[in-house]
Amino acid sequence: MNAAFRTQEWVRQAAVYEVNIRQYTPEGSFRAFAGSLNRLRDMGVSVLWFMPIHPIGVQNRIGSLGSYYSIRNHCDTNPEFGSLDDFRYLVGAAKEAGMRVVLDWVANHTAWDHVWTRSHPEFYVRDAEGRFQSPYDWSDVIQLDHQRIDQQDAMLEAMRFWVKEFDIDGFRCDMAHLVPLAFWYRARRELDAIKPLFWLAETEEPGYHQVFDASYTWEFLHRMESYWRGQAGMAGLQEVLDRYDRLFPADAIRLFFTSNHDENSHSGSEYERMGDAALAFAVLCATWKGIPLVYSGQELPLRSRLDFYHKDRIPWTDPPALQDFYRRLLALRQEHPALRAGDPAVSTRRIASSADQQVFAFLRQAGSRALLVVLHLNGEGPRQVTLQDRDLNGIFTEVFTGQVLDMGRNQQVQLPAWGYAVFST
Secondary structure, rough: OOOOOOOOOHHHHHEEEEEOOOHOOOOOOOEEEEEHHHHHHHHHOEEEEEEOOEEEEOOOOOOOOOOOOOOOOOOOOOOEEEEEEHHHHHHHHHHOOOOOEEEEEOOOOEEOOHHHHHOOOEOOOEEEOOOOOOOOOOOEEEEEEOOHHHHHHHHHHHHHHHHHHHHHOOOEEHHHHHHHHHEEEEHHHHEEEEEEEOOEEEEOOOOHOOOOEEEEEEEHHHHHHHOOOOOOOHHHHHHHHHHHHOOOOOOOOOEEOOOOOOHHHHHHHHHHHHHHHHHHHHHHHOOOEEEEEEEEEOOOOOOOOOOOOOOOOOOOOOOOOOHHHHHHHHHHHHHHHHHHOOOOEEEEOOOOOOOOOOEEEEEEOOOEEEEEEEEHHHHHHHEEEEEEOOOOOOOEEOOOOEEEEEOOOOOOOEEOOOEEEEEOO
């Protein structure tokens, strides 16, 4: 990262939860969602990322309710979700529960009927006849002209509004690489002067870590999917992780996930894309060198696709069946120093086993504290795995079962098909 910027220490052990307000409750409102804050806090969530909360465009809208990412006014809330005061209440309640709030920010494009199309049509890319232009085939939005400093000024003023008036803690920047890095550099310099923020980029461009704290791991998501389909082996998983180590700065924080709003709605739930491997890969995403993302409803588990453009409520049960699974995983984020992301004081190494083509095992260590993760990434089980590492010593306790192992004497772990074990000193 550029020496001018500093990642907040709390980010390194964050557990991010993506909130889909529309589908979360029957009401689909800020105040209704607030009723879930204590449950999410108890589940170990430390950061709430809200999908865009702004009014949605009507012109060229897709579906009955439209896309969150077709924004009509960057300085207001979607009345479907509630008022500005309702959102202010939610931010306050989230902070009182000990969580931080990150706002999804769309800086590349707007709705066709954004307020700027009337007040500042010069902010947009237009053809020879003066008509607005859509990026790619995204027919419900139009492209902003990033070369215009006055457009940048207006966008920054809108971002400043949410930091100053609502005390949000950061931005998740949609398709960040479509917006020049120079803009983001200016945004961070000016907004961090108000308060230090968390900056998450939806990109896999290593250069964007000159500004951003964290970025996405889309390639690894798709490699996990390929592994489950039998199109990639264990070496294929490791190859992507090794390439990340080569390409990204040592202090770069990567966001690992098995689902999010795009994947769930357009490609299917993690169970469609990863089958029985979904939970083992969730463990990997929560314990490898990064921070984890959990999407709304994954703790159910959510096995269906949520409609992106219509009301399609998450079918909650009480309690969600995977609440305790995620609670044990995410609690580690805040408790275990070996899970600090982008920290040179934390070492990570693969552990050899008796079944290296089916077992992904690794040790993360910070001083005297260690975390051992053993994943049986194979549907033919159960399997007794013998770890093969003479330097692996100490008393470890498995976080899900409470099993205690003296690794200096016994390095055998019994795992079911697609099973997982997380041992902590």
